[in-house]
Amino acid sequence: MNIVGLITEYNPFHNGHFHHFKLSKEVTNSSLSVCVMSGNFLQRGEPAIVDKWTRAKSAVDSGVDLVLELPTIYACQSAEYFAYGAIKLLDSLNIIDSISFGSESGNLDLLKEIASILSNETLDFKKHLKKSLSNGDPFPKARNYALKKSLDKDVSKILIKSNNILGIEYIKALNKLKSNIKPFTIKRKGADYNSNVLTGSISSATSIRKTLLENYDLKNISKSIPTHSYRHLKDFYNEYKTFNKLENYNDILLYLLRTNNKEMLNNLMDVEEGLDNRIKNISNKYDDIRVILNNIKTKRYAYTRLQRIFIHLLLGLTEDKFKTYHNSSLTYVRVLASNVNGFKILKQIKKESNVEIITKFANYEKIKSKKLKDMIEIDKKATDIYFLGLNKSKTIKANYDYYISPYIKKD
Template identity: 90%
Template sequence: MNIVGLITEYNPFHNGHLHHFKLSKEVTNSSFSVCVMSGNFLQRGEPAIVDKWTRAKSAVDSGVDLVLELPTIYACQSAEYFSYGAIKLLDSLNIINSISFGSESGNLHLLKEIANVLSYETLDFKNHLKKSLSNGDPFPKARNYALKKSLDKDVSEILLKSNNILAIEYLKALNKLKSNIKPFTIKRKGADYNSNVLTGNISSATSIRKSLLENYDLNDIAKSVPSHSYRHLANFYNKYKTFNKLENYNEILLYLLRTSNKEMLNNLIDVEEGLNNRIKSVSNKHDDIRVILNNIKTKRYAYTRLQRILIHLLLDLTEDKFDTYHNSSLTYVRVLASNVNGFKILKEIKRNSNVDIITKFANYEKIKSKEIKEMIEIDKKATDIYFLGLNTSKTIKANYDYYISPYIKKD
């Protein structure tokens, strides 16, 4: 059983994802696939435009065998922790032969070179880093300088691209876990990840989301997504009459920002002394969440980091909580969608791993580990808050995780 692992958000599942999936199975010579997918809140600190079950359906209907949810505590983190959480989950299954990820570079050897230097930090690297920092250079610039000296080549352009950064972090996580999973990278095809313009058959997820959130017209993106994905997007829109976005939480976030004191803000993941004061000051002056973010943002405080902080505030994710869960060796598997092959994979996981597998959500209450229960309850909280953002009569109830079963494709 040759199984390839994929780490995704599928926000939404589009033709570029389908291309990557098919090519991944080809280059890894895999017959089976497992996808670890973010739930309802994502790495950039935003809600997914459609819920996790809708996106998982699109993936399985497009050929993926098994979709597992990446725990929320990792889904809304920096590239380093996002990548580590996903690789940790795949590695814990003890059945994954390879992983395949996209990158702008497409040069696995070079990405590995960079990852190895950053993973093991040779004395040479540390000395160059220290020298640059002592000259007053900001950390990213100092790190690039140290890498250039250690590798005898300039890799600064590589580190400017978002998928290259994730690729390097995946490789670092494999190093850290001493994993036997074999990595493959596929050069990204078509539009740049951050492109805002629809470009036909292969468009970026950013441009597809922009079109949907501005025009709410699925016809505009029909050429850019597989038919299954289009159908599931249409079903979601017909049910809720909207797609989700951060602005939908404006009032909730304003309430939390204005009622949280500086110490409470400082306890959140990604907040440091000084930033809490800035957040508090700005949020007291403005009532629009985008205006607040733009007024907090500086060269030091990136926009996506600030968005993640808002999600951590929504979910009450503190540094102490994260450290407790992150430092635990325990993990769990939450099934979002599967086909017939996916059930074969689940049998292999049960045979080869001792991870807790959750297909029926209520069964998580029987799990003995206090840490795992708390992590799953954060996933549940994320789901309930996610649907509040849609603000329709159909999203008032809570406990969606209890009511919605994994999607099973039987043929």
């Protein structure tokens, strides 16, 4: 069997995702698919609008065979670490033939060329990078300059697009792991990723989320998402009377920002000297998380970077803790949803790999490696915190990971 791997967030699963999924199977000549999906917190430093099980269910009902959770320690990270964590998981299965990712460029050869230079950092690249940095240029601008000189072409327009950046990082991770998985890319169709306007059948996830979060209007997005996804979104809203967003953690974050000292903030990922002071001072002046973020943000400190820092604070994920897990060879497979073919894939994984597979969550407690158990407990903590952001009129229990079983599509 030929199996394609997909790296996703599905926030929420929409027609563009369905188009990419179907085309991915075609271009890779794959009969089966495995999706690695972020859990309840996402790469841009936000909670998903609906929980991981709802999104996984939408994917499997739309044709994906098996959905696995990307460990939380990687899900809410920079593009480099996010990509590495996802590729590391797929590679550890020893059954994935290819990956397929969307990109604004659609030019795999160029993305590979850029990835190769960034992976190897040739002397020529380092020389031009150092020159640009010494002139006072910020790192992204210096990197673009060094790439332009090394490739003899301007790739700055490539590197400002989020999916191109992720694609380059996927290829870098494949190179680093010396993986046999073959990369494919599909040019993105329809609205730009960051478009705020619904554009019909292929709308951006950003515009869909904006519509849902501003007025909870499901009817307006009905043309932009598959029927199954629409139904699952509706079920979620009927249960919680809301969709999740960062603002729902305003009071918790405010408490953490004001009670943790600068030393603690400095232990978080992506916090450098000076930024800890800025975060502390501004969070003492305002009581609205969006206002705080907008006042901390500068050209040097991007908004998504700051959001990730806030999520790391929420989850207690320090840089030391992340590096402990990242530098180990340990990984695990957490099943969120599957169809009949997905169980065939799991059977093949058990045969070809020694990776820990978790279908019943309570079984993780039997794992011998303390480090691995600690990683999984971060996923559990993320779930517990995620549900705290939902409607307070409903009793929010802890330990949802124990109560909610993987979704199984039987036909």
